[in-house]
Amino acid sequence: MKQIFKYFFLLFFAININAQNIENAEKDSLKIKSIELFREIYWNNIPKPVSWTNDYEDLFSDLEQTKLDSIISKFERETSIEISIVTIDTIKISKEKFDDLTLHMAQTWNIGKVEKDNGILIGISKGYRRIRIQNGNGIEKIVTNDETKEIIENYFIPEFKKGEYYNGTLNGLCEIIRILKDKSEK
Incomplete structure (x- = not known):
């Protein structure tokens, strides 16, 4: 029984870490897409120069x-x-x-x-x-x-x-x- 509990805990731990990695990857992907969108908007709307x-x-x-x-x-x-x-x-x-x-x-x-x-x-x-x-x-x-x-x-x-x-x-x-x-x- 102790062995089953140990395997169950390890499985749960592995699934939890994998889910966190997927969530972090999704957040990173969203950050990258946001930065790319910002850069595209900036490129298309270059601010006017204020001086030399x-x-x-x-x-x-x-x-x-x-x-x-x-x-x-x-x-x-x-x-x-x-x-x-x-x-x-x-x-x-x-x-x-x-x-x-x-x-x-x-x-x-x-x-x-x-x-x-x-x-x-x-x-x-x-x-x-x-x-x-x-x-x-x-x-x-x-x-x-x-x-x-x-x-x-x-x-x-x-x-x-x-x-x-x-x-x-x-x-x-x-x-x-x-x-x-x-x-x-x-």
Whole structure:
């Protein structure tokens, strides 16, 4: 009798654990579907930019955003080149689609003058440890992909590795501006 009770208890325990695993799997599946739906809605309803710097990941203080906006505004007045910075929280997009989202934002926000296609979008995700610079076709004629890669590696990333996102963004932004000014003066 004791043996039967032992087997019955083990069977009950195994069924209970299996039921919990199924319930957890269903909850996880529901969470994944909810996140996917949220991301799809976000993709189809990209928020309008509030300024040149749109910090959806809260990497910058208000003062830092103001400084970045001021640098970009001054440069835009001098050259007509538009630069936008966006930080993107991981809930908004999967890591695999991060680059696609930055391109989608650049196109949706119409960064750059239409006739010149001279916009640049700098997309940053601290959570994914990603940065992407989307250059308009007019900018690609001035700054090569290799130069853009060098700017990321030498100006953004060293500061990002230290957790200094503002300093890295400022350094990278200033280098982009310097290169564009140097090349347009020649």
